Amino acid sequence: MLNIKNLHVQLEDEDKQILKGVDLTVEAGKVHAIMGPNGSGKSTLSYVLSGKGGYEVTDGSATLDGESLLELEAEERAAAGLFLAFQYPVEIPGVGNMTFLRTAVNAQRKARGEDEMSAAEFLKEVRATAKSLKIDADMLKRPVNVGFSGGEKKRNEILQMAMLSPKMCILDETDSGLDVDAMKLVAEGVNALRDENRGFLVITHYQRLLDHIKPDVVHIMANGRIIKSGGPELALEVENNGYADILAEVE
Amino acid sequence: MAALDQTQVKEGIDQETVDTVREVGGAYKYGWETEIEMEYAPKGLSPDIVRLISEKNEEPEWMTEWRLQAYERWLTKEEPNWAMVDYPEIDFQDQYYYARPKSMEVKPKSLDEVDPKLLETYKKLGIPLKEQMILAGVEGAEDAPAEGRKVAVDAVFDSVSVGTTFQAELKAAGVIFCSISEAIREHPELVKKYLGTVVPVSDNFYATLNSAVFSDGSFVYVPPGVRCPMELSTYFRINAENTGQFERTLIIADKGSYVSYLEGCTAPARDIAQLHAAVVEIIVEEDAEVKYSTVQNWYPGDENGKGGIYNFVTKRADCRGDRSKIMWTQVETGSAVTWKYPSCILRGNESQGEFYSIAIANNYQQADTGTKMVHLGKNTKSRIVSKGISAGHAQNTYRGLVSMHPKAKNARNYTQCDSLLIGNKCGAHTVPYIEVKNNSARVEHEATTSKVDDEQLFYCRSRGMDEEEAVALVVNGFCKDVLQALPMEFAMEAQQLVAISLEGSVG
Numbered sequence: 001m002l003n004i005k006n007l008h009v010q011l012e013d014e015d016k017q018i019l020k021g022v023d024l025t026v027e028a029g030k031v032h033a034i035m036g037p038n039g040s041g042k043s044t045l046s047y048v049l050s051g052k053g054g055y056e057v058t059d060g061s062a063t064l065d066g067e068s069l070l071e072l073e074a075e076e077r078a079a080a081g082l083f084l085a086f087q088y089p090v091e092i093p094g095v096g097n098m099t100f101l102r103t104a105v106n107a108q109r110k111a112r113g114e115d116e117m118s119a120a121e122f123l124k125e126v127r128a129t130a131k132s133l134k135i136d137a138d139m140l141k142r143p144v145n146v147g148f149s150g151g152e153k154k155r156n157e158i159l160q161m162a163m164l165s166p167k168m169c170i171l172d173e174t175d176s177g178l179d180v181d182a183m184k185l186v187a188e189g190v191n192a193l194r195d196e197n198r199g200f201l202v203i204t205h206y207q208r209l210l211d212h213i214k215p216d217v218v219h220i221m222a223n224g225r226i227i228k229s230g231g232p233e234l235a236l237e238v239e240n241n242g243y244a245d246i247l248a249e250v251e
Numbered sequence: 252m253a254a255l256d257q258t259q260v261k262e263g264i265d266q267e268t269v270d271t272v273r274e275v276g277g278a279y280k281y282g283w284e285t286e287i288e289m290e291y292a293p294k295g296l297s298p299d300i301v302r303l304i305s306e307k308n309e310e311p312e313w314m315t316e317w318r319l320q321a322y323e324r325w326l327t328k329e330e331p332n333w334a335m336v337d338y339p340e341i342d343f344q345d346q347y348y349y350a351r352p353k354s355m356e357v358k359p360k361s362l363d364e365v366d367p368k369l370l371e372t373y374k375k376l377g378i379p380l381k382e383q384m385i386l387a388g389v390e391g392a393e394d395a396p397a398e399g400r401k402v403a404v405d406a407v408f409d410s411v412s413v414g415t416t417f418q419a420e421l422k423a424a425g426v427i428f429c430s431i432s433e434a435i436r437e438h439p440e441l442v443k444k445y446l447g448t449v450v451p452v453s454d455n456f457y458a459t460l461n462s463a464v465f466s467d468g469s470f471v472y473v474p475p476g477v478r479c480p481m482e483l484s485t486y487f488r489i490n491a492e493n494t495g496q497f498e499r500t501l502i503i504a505d506k507g508s509y510v511s512y513l514e515g516c517t518a519p520a521r522d523i524a525q526l527h528a529a530v531v532e533i534i535v536e537e538d539a540e541v542k543y544s545t546v547q548n549w550y551p552g553d554e555n556g557k558g559g560i561y562n563f564v565t566k567r568a569d570c571r572g573d574r575s576k577i578m579w580t581q582v583e584t585g586s587a588v589t590w591k592y593p594s595c596i597l598r599g600n601e602s603q604g605e606f607y608s609i610a611i612a613n614n615y616q617q618a619d620t621g622t623k624m625v626h627l628g629k630n631t632k633s634r635i636v637s638k639g640i641s642a643g644h645a646q647n648t649y650r651g652l653v654s655m656h657p658k659a660k661n662a663r664n665y666t667q668c669d670s671l672l673i674g675n676k677c678g679a680h681t682v683p684y685i686e687v688k689n690n691s692a693r694v695e696h697e698a699t700t701s702k703v704d705d706e707q708l709f710y711c712r713s714r715g716m717d718e719e720e721a722v723a724l725v726v727n728g729f730c731k732d733v734l735q736a737l738p739m740e741f742a743m744e745a746q747q748l749v750a751i752s753l754e755g756s757v758g
Contacts, residue, residue, distance in 0.1 A: 050713050053705065078715035090710035094728030103724060104714035111715065143728065160714060 081167030151182030187212030537572025556615025559587025612645030723750030
């Protein structure tokens with residue numbers, strides 16, 4: 001599904017290398033987690049994959065189901081089935097959450113040559129999905145992320161994910177700024193979307209999110225590379241001992 | 252449940268916006284020219300030209316005199332230069348002041364006799380078929396079955412009003428809606444009583460020019476206690492080259508009446524700038540209410556700032572009666588240069604003025620626009636919501652006056668001016684003037700300036716929208732307060748315009 005090979009990335013306007021040869025494969029139906037200390041390049045990886053500006057790929061490749069992502073515009077990557085749940089979801093004043101979602105859903109459908117969803121059809125589906133994610137109908141009418149609590153913002157990301165039904169989901173520190181209850185709700189939402197055709201890449205600082213979203217594989221990232229991969233037990237090891245031991249071990 | 256159904260309708264609109272943007276795909280939508288044989292008066296301005304215009308409109312002597320006096324005044328006036336706009340000097344002797352389609356000389360008897368080019372024009376402007384027939388002056392067209400919602404339309408093509416629809420139905424309600432030239436002939440007592448009483452002949456350079464040479468425009472009179480049974484709408488279109496369009500609109504809402512008036516404007520794309528200097532006067536009597544909405548998308552010039560309309564307009568409403576209300580809503584996306592300040596004279600006690608504005612300037616457009624709220628009566632209230640959007644190399648200025656006179660006890664004003672910048676070569680300016688001459692008045696002013704930031708665009712794009720869809724969405728969100736103040740059909744058109752006029756503004 002998602003194949004990243006030898007990915008080297010630097011900042012566009014300064015000569016600073018951030019990713020220094022990332023290799024990673026996420027198979028359909030699997031949940032991979034990436035953990036690592038601050039500044040290791042985790043968020044950069046998610047931005048580069050989803051097409052944010054400001055980065056320059058100097059070497060390597062990234063493909064989704066064989067299709068190269070790096071040449072595509074951000075919206076083309078979305079239409080190809082890639083989704084990024086933002087660490088800091090962006091506010092768009094005056095634009096209703098429902099309008100935003102419908103515009104997004106139909107933009108992707110159009111890009112893929114599919115029929116657009118009618119207003120009635122969309123409304124029915126978004127209401128049902130919101131309900132299953134325990135999202136208040138009121139939140140659908142409010143402007144996108146404006147005045148949302150931390151928990152609401154992250155649940156809104158999961159709602160978008162559910163409506164857009166991507167093949168490959170990247171969650172960038174979705175647990176940041178959430179209390180335990182909010183995190184549980186978000187994790188439930190993600191778990192409901194797990195199926196054999198969908199891959200997940202969960203980026204997190206802390207093991208606690210992985211108590212709720214059980215990963216198949218855990219990677220440790222440091223200094224722009226993945227330095228160690230293993231099963232869920234790797235996350236526990238980090239939780240108990242910090243990154244120091246693993247970093248020392250690699251060096 | 253009702254609330255949710257409403258949401259559904261709004262969803263539909265948004266989608267339509269996006270579709271239209273895709274279809275239109277970039278260029279100015281109304282930039283075509285209709286090849287119709289035109290009858291011109293000679294270029295330039297003189298007492299003879301003024302007399303000719305008056306004669307062509309079959310005006311009585313008093314009107315000709317009125318115009319000639321305005322012409323004399325105009326000669327003594329100077330072009331204003333205080334606005335933040337910059338354009339080459341206009342040679343007022345190098346303009347045509349009168350042009351009309353030749354086919355209008357004799358009224359056609361059936362659709363076959365109508366110049367098909369004129370019909371094509373109406374079609375392109377999106378005017379429904381029945382209205383097209385009526386506008387083309389086809390006899391009996393009024394009796395043809397109408398499709399959909401009723402909107403009475405008056406169309407002004409270059410200098411001449413080419414027809415007004417739904418006359419009979421309006422007449423039954425007692426509403427007069429016709430071209431101003433017809434009103435001068437048929438209702439001289441009303442025109443004499445009100446014309447020039449809100450915008451005096453000598454008000455300003457362009458208004459004085461307009462008073463001398465206005466060739467047509469619309470006239471509305473709503474009698475006491477009548478709620479106008481349909482929305483009234485005027486389409487203005489400049490077609491002929493080197494022609495100034497000087498329309499004059501006079502709206503009178505008598506005691507306790509209500510009317511909603513819509514105005515739309517287009518012009519073909521041309522290399523040479525064209526002049527448009529209109530005057531709109533509105534009189535609102537006791538307990539009456541007028542809503543005046545404008546969607547102005549005159550040709551803005553090309554992406555290098557060549558051509559376009561110079562839009563120098565004087566619009567003013569006089570709330571004469573107690574508890575009278577005026578609401579101006581404008582969506583200004585067109586014109587190379589805009590100079591326009593729809594104003595409210597709040598003379599009656601407890602009268603109310605509202606001004607909602609979206610002004611978009613892209614490429615090399617310059618807009619200097621705002622409003623004046625002049626509080627004269629007790630307990631008068633005004634509200635200003637202005638949304639300025641600048642992109643490309645454009646300059647966008649909000650210029651507004653709030654004036655609280657000594658007798659305006661307990662008058663209130665609330666002003667909100669928001670500016671949105673797209674890119675880093677454009678400018679936004681806010682110039683609020685506030686005069687308060689009594690202690691009980693209260694004036695509130697809020698202003699913000701923001702940028703469409705890359706984070707917002709990336710967020711939208713990461714969800715599958717392309718860049719232009721993303722900008723349209725963000726900007727429409729920014730304008731929401733004003734879009735909501737427009738009548739439904741206009742709101743749709745305005746949303747589309749917002750999107751279209753900002754194409755190519757990023758990236």
